[in-house]
Amino acid sequence: VSETDDPGDQAVDDVVVDATMDLLVARGFGRFSLRDVAERAGIEHADLVRAGDSLSDLVTLAVTRRLGAPRASADTGSFRGDLIAILTTIIDRVQSDPAVLNRAIAAFSHPDFRRGAVDETRLRLEVHRPAFERAVARGELDPDYDLQHCFELLLATPSLRWLEGRAVDPADAPHFVDLVLTGFASGAAPPR
Amino acid sequence: VSPPARTSGTGVGRPRDTAIDAAIDDAAFAVLVEHGIAGFSLGEIARRVGVPKSTVYRRWGTQQALLVHALELLEQAQPPVPDNGSLRADLIALVEQRFVEFETQAAVTIERLGAEAGDDRAVLGPVWRIGERRHDAGRVAFRRAVERGEVRADLDVELAVEFLAGSVWTHIFSRRPRGASDAAAIVDRLLHGIASDA
Numbered sequence: 001v002s003e004t005d006d007p008g009d010q011a012v013d014d015v016v017v018d019a020t021m022d023l024l025v026a027r028g029f030g031r032f033s034l035r036d037v038a039e040r041a042g043i044e045h046a047d048l049v050r051a052g053d054s055l056s057d058l059v060t061l062a063v064t065r066r067l068g069a070p071r072a073s074a075d076t077g078s079f080r081g082d083l084i085a086i087l088t089t090i091i092d093r094v095q096s097d098p099a100v101l102n103r104a105i106a107a108f109s110h111p112d113f114r115r116g117a118v119d120e121t122r123l124r125l126e127v128h129r130p131a132f133e134r135a136v137a138r139g140e141l142d143p144d145y146d147l148q149h150c151f152e153l154l155l156a157t158p159s160l161r162w163l164e165g166r167a168v169d170p171a172d173a174p175h176f177v178d179l180v181l182t183g184f185a186s187g188a189a190p191p192r
Numbered sequence: 193v194s195p196p197a198r199t200s201g202t203g204v205g206r207p208r209d210t211a212i213d214a215a216i217d218d219a220a221f222a223v224l225v226e227h228g229i230a231g232f233s234l235g236e237i238a239r240r241v242g243v244p245k246s247t248v249y250r251r252w253g254t255q256q257a258l259l260v261h262a263l264e265l266l267e268q269a270q271p272p273v274p275d276n277g278s279l280r281a282d283l284i285a286l287v288e289q290r291f292v293e294f295e296t297q298a299a300v301t302i303e304r305l306g307a308e309a310g311d312d313r314a315v316l317g318p319v320w321r322i323g324e325r326r327h328d329a330g331r332v333a334f335r336r337a338v339e340r341g342e343v344r345a346d347l348d349v350e351l352a353v354e355f356l357a358g359s360v361w362t363h364i365f366s367r368r369p370r371g372a373s374d375a376a377a378i379v380d381r382l383l384h385g386i387a388s389d390a
Contacts, residue, residue, distance in 0.1 A: 118365065141387065142388050150386055153382070157354045165316070176355075182387055184344055186342055186345075
């Protein structure tokens with residue numbers, strides 16, 4: 001898939017991206033090949049291979065395009081509020097598109113797809129760093145926080161439910177965030 | 193990870209060679225872990241055992257029946273719940289167990305099977321039961337912690353169990369190191385959260 005601005009290339013790219021996403025939904029990971037993508041897109045397999053994309057790269061690109069550019073959440077005035085807003089947005093976005101959800105699940109279980117998914121996810125999460133910097137400025141978060149660690153906790157419960165084939169209710173986001181903020185050891189209570 | 197000792201059979205007619213039954217179990221388990229559902233074939237299992245494919249067919253009838261049996265073997269291979277006297281120690285032990293499972297591909301196999309199964313309930317059933325057994329290990333640890341007063345009185349144990357299991361997955365997903373000190377760091381974040389103490 002090209003990175004040029006040529007409209008002709010873009011049209012081909014769109015067809016390939018759509019074919020990849022359709023197969024992702026229809027068959028799931030591990031059940032289609034580059035040849036299947038080419039056939040569904042109506043292009044020659046050799047042309048797709050010459051473009052230099054692996055199936056993993058193609059899926060990552062397709063999902064990235066489908067998700068669109070990540071957007072920073074608004075300042076709600078508290079770290080808890082910001083985290084709830086961020087998590088709610090992520091839950092809604094992932095669950096709104098079966099292909100994105102399938103890819104999220106497969107990224108956990110297929111080593112071939114995990115690398116691209118991890119790199120892409122890290123880039124997308126960086127857009128939320130201002131919320132964490134605001135929390136540090138307000139004294140709600142230690143300055144030596146690790147953004148990845150924070151998101152490992154924030155996305156823990158939704159990720160597990162998706163892996164187990166369950167839907168996540170966005171209304172549960174406050175419960176997830178409270179556990180992330182205070183943990184479950186005695187002597188701590190969720191901030192209100 | 194290896195399959196547990198054989199506990200059941202489904203055949204009819206003359207007594208079967210239990211050594212072949214056990215060899216089929218071992219091969220089915222190995223093929224499932226190595227290749228997932230997509231690569232699970234009676235032909236490959238028969239080849240590994242060194243018997244004709246018809247021998248496997250006579251015992252199991254269909255590939256699906258043996259696949260479900262192999263999933264059940266995977267389920268029975270889950271380790272017992274550790275009791276180390278404190279929630280922190282129990283959780284670290286559980287997280288370390290999951291790291292080992294990941295290294296042996298057993299955990300990944302189970303999740304991959306779930307992803308590959310689509311709507312196939314015969315496959316999803318054992319996969320979900322494996323997940324439940326893992327959650328049971330967390331539940332036992334948290335219930336002991338409730339009795340010892342180690343967790344908040346208002347803690348939602350079911351949510352905490354999910355939080356624990358999910359945190360292991362997101363840590364593995366991020367390709368971070370997976371040693372004993374990493375398990376302790378994960379558990380400490382789970383216990384105390386990320387909010388500043390100030």
